[in-house]
Amino acid sequence: MEKELLKTVYSPEAFRKHGYTLIDELTGHLERTLSGKAARVINWNGPEDEKAYWLEFLEKGDASRFFPEVLNHTTHVHHPRYIGHQVCPPAPLASLAGLVSSMLNNGMAVYEMGMAPSAIERIVTDLLCKRIGYDTQSCGILTSGGTLANLTALLAARKAKVSHDVWNKGHKDRLAVLVSEEAHYCVDRAAKIMGLGEEGIIKIPVTKGFALDTSLLETYYINAKQKGLEVFAIVGSAPSTATGVYDDLEVLGNFSKKHDLWFHVDGAHGGAAIFSKKYRSTVNGIDMADSVVIDGHKMMLMPTITTALLFKEGIHSHATFSQKAEYLLQHSEDEDWYNLAKRTFECTKTMMSLQWYLLLKTYGETLFDQNVTTLYDLGSSFGASIQKDPQLELAVIPMSNIVCFRYVSPSISDVLLNEINLNIRQQLLEEGTFYIVQTRLRGVQYLRTTIMNPFTSLNDLKELRNLVKEKGAAMLSS
Numbered sequence: 239m240e241k242e243l244l245k246t247v248y249s250p251e252a253f254r255k256h257g258y259t260l261i262d263e264l265t266g267h268l269e270r271t272l273s274g275k276a277a278r279v280i281n282w283n284g285p286e287d288e289k290a291y292w293l294e295f296l297e298k299g300d301a302s303r304f305f306p307e308v309l310n311h312t313t314h315v316h317h318p319r320y321i322g323h324q325v326c327p328p329a330p331l332a333s334l335a336g337l338v339s340s341m342l343n344n345g346m347a348v349y350e351m352g353m354a355p356s357a358i359e360r361i362v363t364d365l366l367c368k369r370i371g372y373d374t375q376s377c378g379i380l381t382s383g384g385t386l387a388n389l390t391a392l393l394a395a396r397k398a399k400v401s402h403d404v405w406n407k408g409h410k411d412r413l414a415v416l417v418s419e420e421a422h423y424c425v426d427r428a429a430k431i432m433g434l435g436e437e438g439i440i441k442i443p444v445t446k447g448f449a450l451d452t453s454l455l456e457t458y459y460i461n462a463k464q465k466g467l468e469v470f471a472i473v474g475s476a477p478s479t480a481t482g483v484y485d486d487l488e489v490l491g492n493f494s495k496k497h498d499l500w501f502h503v504d505g506a507h508g509g510a511a512i513f514s515k516k517y518r519s520t521v522n523g524i525d526m527a528d529s530v531v532i533d534g535h536k537m538m539l540m541p542t543i544t545t546a547l548l549f550k551e552g553i554h555s556h557a558t559f560s561q562k563a564e565y566l567l568q569h570s571e572d573e574d575w576y577n578l579a580k581r582t583f584e585c586t587k588t589m590m591s592l593q594w595y596l597l598l599k600t601y602g603e604t605l606f607d608q609n610v611t612t613l614y615d616l617g618s619s620f621g622a623s624i625q626k627d628p629q630l631e632l633a634v635i636p637m638s639n640i641v642c643f644r645y646v647s648p649s650i651s652d653v654l655l656n657e658i659n660l661n662i663r664q665q666l667l668e669e670g671t672f673y674i675v676q677t678r679l680r681g682v683q684y685l686r687t688t689i690m691n692p693f694t695s696l697n698d699l700k701e702l703r704n705l706v707k708e709k710g711a712a713m714l715s716s
């Protein structure tokens with residue numbers, strides 16, 4: 239068999255050439271987007287047109303134009319007017335660490351396939367445990383996303399709290415978890431994957447301010463028990479996705495202690511507040527959690543996917559996927575921390591610890607404090623400016639960098655306002671001047687923003703407010 243093509247593919251010289259060109263292109267992209275000089279955050283194209291474009295490119299396109307065209311056809315998260323979903327503009331150095339992971343491709347399942355990243359993973363997760371406030375029994379893992387981390391945490395919870403061995407023997411009892419009705423949908427999905435069914439995910443209503451209503455906990459718990467359900471865990475959101483409101487973790491922690499439940503904190507978005515001196519109080523009580531999820535790719539300046547799952551008692555991390563009974567593992571905890579696939583859902587995963595470690599080593603924890611504090615401050619200022627504006631309505635006073643609001647006008651019905659706000663968001667998307675998203679809360683359509691870029695200015699936010707009002711007024715008069 240000829241190997242000429244393979245030799246071309248692996249040519250170090252070709253890599254150098256493509257690499258330098260790409261770095262130059264990405265540098266230009268960063269300059270244009272960060273400065274806001276790029277006119278658009280997104281060059282909107284409908285899905286069918288986009289598919290047709292790439293089919294044609296496959297046939298006739300110039301391969302050397304591939305990366306520039308990808309840049310043109312994606313959402314620019316480094317643009318200060320990207321204020322949409324909860325993925326961060328990654329720190330360029332962290333993206334380079336991702337490139338190293340892609341090239342070295344150590345699979346991380348066993349220690350030999352990733353010596354440095356396995357050791358580094360332990361160091362990084364130990365540091366996160368410390369900042370949560372855990373003692374020395376704690377430990378953690380890095381895993382592929384908050385969704386998988388929440389599932390892993392609930393599997394650990396079931397192993398630890400349910401009286402019979404579901405992992406080996408299957409379901410016998412009707413099991414359940416308590417969770418806010420505003421929790422991320424992946425918690426619901428995790429419970430369903432675990433076979434808990436609809437009745438096994440008990441959704442506690444939220445307060446007017448969208449936090450889990452802790453005054454209802456006892457009633458919902460007793461009702462579940464009376465129905466014959468074995469409740470084994472409670473999940474707190476820090477914060478919830480739609481509104482960015484934190485649940486009262488202290489109350490949830492005390493409740494879980496009282497009833498011997500596993501307490502899991504989904505801090506995928508805002509667990510990073512453990513690093514903010516100013517906003518640390520939003521996660522008061524997080525140290526009571528048996529497990530905590532924090533996404534590096536949301537508030538911690540890292541590219542996808544860089545999720546940490548931390549356990550108060552490290553033994554539970556070792557027991558999650560173990561075939562053996564928990565007590566047999568008690569003495570092996572420290573022996574085998576470096577063979578990571580024993581504790582992760584994945585077999586192969588990326589060397590995601592590199593991103594965490596490199597940012598810590600280069601910039602220190604102050605970077606995380608600065609980022610979270612800047613973004614939450616912006617959320618608060620944006621919220622205050624909306625509150626003062628009679629043509630806009632805030633869904634709830636922001637506790638984080640997630641701000642939901644809508645265009646309003648006196649004596650216009652909610653049905654029409656819903657339609658107007660939907661159209662405002664669609665117009666913004668298609669024009670590409672801002673990228674924001676949307677959410678529906680208690681039947682009301684809101685524009686949803688997450689300020690992820692520390693260089694988004696108050697002026698950007700003012701222009702967004704003005705544009706929303708302009709569009710709203712134009713739609714009303716047309």
Ligand SMILES: Cc1ncc(COP(=O)(O)O)c(C=O)c1O
Pocket residue numbers: 324382383384385386388422424475476477478479504505506507533545
């Ligand atoms: C609170 C919360 N939990 C979990 C997730 C899912 O995390 P991932 O997207 O990393 O799977 C999200 C994503 O937005 C979230 O906001």
